[in-house]
Amino acid sequence: MKLHSAKELTLILYQQRCFFRSLKAKSSRLSLTTTYDIIKPEPVYYKTSRSVPKDIPRPNHIYGLENDYQNRSLIKSPWQLEGVRMACQKARNVIDTVAEYIKVGTTTDTLDKYVHETCIALRCYPAPLKYDGFPKSCCTSVNNIVVHGIPDSRALKINDILKIDVSVYYNGFFGDVSETFIVGSELEDNHDQDAHYLVNHARRCRDLAVAVCRPKQRLSMIGQVCEEYVKKHGLTIVKPACGHGIGEQLHEPPQILHYLDLNDEQMKLEMCEGMILAIEPVVCEGTGEVELCEDDIQVKTVDHSRCAQFEHTVAITADGHEILTEGKSSIEMANNQQKRIIVTGGTGLVGSAIRQVVEAEKGKYQNEQYFFISSSECDLRNRDQTVALFQKYKPTHVIHLAALVGGLFRNLGRNLDFFRDNMQMNDNVLSIAHEFGVTKVISCLSTCIFPDNTTYPIDETMVHKGPPHDSNFGYSYAKRMIDVMNRGYSVQHGRKYTSVIPTNVFGPNDNYNIEDGHVLPGLIHKCYLAKKNNTPLIIWGSGKPLRQFIYSLDLAKLYLWVLRDYDSIEPIILSVGEEDEVSIRQAADAIVKAMDFKGEVTVSFLISIFQNDRGFTV
Structure with a gap:
């Protein structure tokens, strides 16, 4: 000195x-x-x-x-x-x-x-x-x-x-x-x-x-x-x-x-x-x-x-x-050091799973204090509201899960909205986190960010090597830009902001809306209605595309590992192994069995805009 x-x-x-x-x-x-x-x-x-x-x-x-x-x-x-x-x-x-x-x-x-x-x-x-x-x-x-x-x-x-x-x-x-x-x-x-x-x-x-x-x-x-x-x-x-x-x-x-x-x-x-x-x-x-x-x-x-x-x-x-x-x-x-962690999208599928895992740890990590934020508390598209959120909680770490999300039909009709709204949220969270000196931000990406035409198996280095599928390009590009911003904050300001790419998630507090939901919750809802109304269960597409699914509580544990132990800015895929891939038809059959559905299961080919075997699906 x-x-x-x-x-x-x-x-x-x-x-x-x-x-x-x-x-x-x-x-x-x-x-x-x-x-x-x-x-x-x-x-x-x-x-x-x-x-x-x-x-x-x-x-x-x-x-x-x-x-x-x-x-x-x-x-x-x-x-x-x-x-x-x-x-x-x-x-x-x-x-x-x-x-x-x-x-x-x-x-x-x-x-x-x-x-x-x-x-x-x-x-x-x-x-x-x-x-x-x-x-x-x-x-x-x-x-x-x-x-x-x-x-x-x-x-x-x-x-x-x-x-x-x-x-x-x-x-x-x-x-x-x-x-x-x-x-x-x-x-x-x-x-x-x-x-x-x-x-x-x-x-x-x-x-x-x-x-x-x-x-x-x-x-x-x-x-x-x-x-x-x-x-x-x-x-x-x-x-x-x-x-x-x-x-x-x-x-x-x-x-x-x-x-x-x-x-x-x-x-x-x-x-x-x-x-x-x-x-x-x-x-x-x-x-x-x-x-x-x-x-x-x-x-x-x-x-x-x-x-x-x-x-x-x-x-x-x-x-x-x-x-x-x-x-x-x-x-x-x-x-x-005392960590104050805000979780945006804190009442959604993954956010509620993280809350459940943290509560189950029963004070094992006493230096961590969590705040689970819902859209009713803060509209992250609004910069002033986001600044007020950070002023209120003074976070040292952020798990950024909030996003405008939806299934195939909603994406098809609102690609611009999905791009603009998600870009506003992501830019506000990352820029304000930087201004407030947040130590670490972990953002959530999606497997749909990968190029439509690519080779398999995919890895994290392939994110930007081609355009995503046309059906949800707005959402996909907005998510890709998180990785771009993370790299920018690292190069220009020395920040260690990172992102994870989870595979298809399912679990409690999912979105079961048939039009806006993803594969498993949508199929569960369809099966429920078919059983209730005594009508056939219709699966759009061929039923052949392959998917990897991860239970939300398992994903939550991986998020906490990233929070505590993963220090690279490189995005990381959180998924099961390829040997655990299942077809959409196999997933539907598992749901039919679990819900004891005895009716007819029909595969419809009316929708023909699907991505390849491992791509986007309803």
């Missing part, structure tokens, strides 16, 4: 006074039930510094040597990159180790002890130790302490927001990483939603900043995405807290602002292969105004609001970036 010096900080706060004055008028998002300790650092609690074996190399600042900060090259050689990579792996190992000891009642001085001992075991020097007078081996900033928190004898309490910044010096190079933890988050009585809100968005802010890192991208884009994201979620960026280059010195150029300032010359620089950047936005739930503590080391918020920070050290590569500090705790924390 590179924070401006006291002189620089005072100047910046003065220069930004109008900005801070306007922000003070904004109400904090703290709920009335949120309580936490305001940390008031008292140097008397600091214990003595720890010693480092003499055979472990020291960085220059230990010897009082001046760091040639401004004269370091922005571009690192391959051997320098490897040196930083190894140091970053050491830093990651340290923070993963200390994370195991974070619990209610532990002191930050004890955590510092574990950091120090782990550094020594890894043969690296804890870089904060004696850096500009810092007395400890890591920074532990709690609640309203923004950065440079000095470990002390205060015991951690439930709901404390603890920021740990670990920097190490190893074989001539530095590694730098930080994480934020909610103390006691695993306990049942931890209900501080504001803490989870702040921490989750701080992590996402860091991830978005990393995602835009690639050659020819301006450094200012890092600040732009950070500031836009936190502002949208009612939070603020702590402006004096900057990122930095890193290498043979802990703090090297370029200085990285986590907000947009086009007047800063360094922000006009373009990233290029060989740069190594420490990206570490500090996100605040208050005004973001900060001041130095009396010890001239620690920094606190003026309004006592809490902050969260996540840091990655990132190398710019020829085709993007490499996260040098990726590791166990960052992955586990992302997996364990």
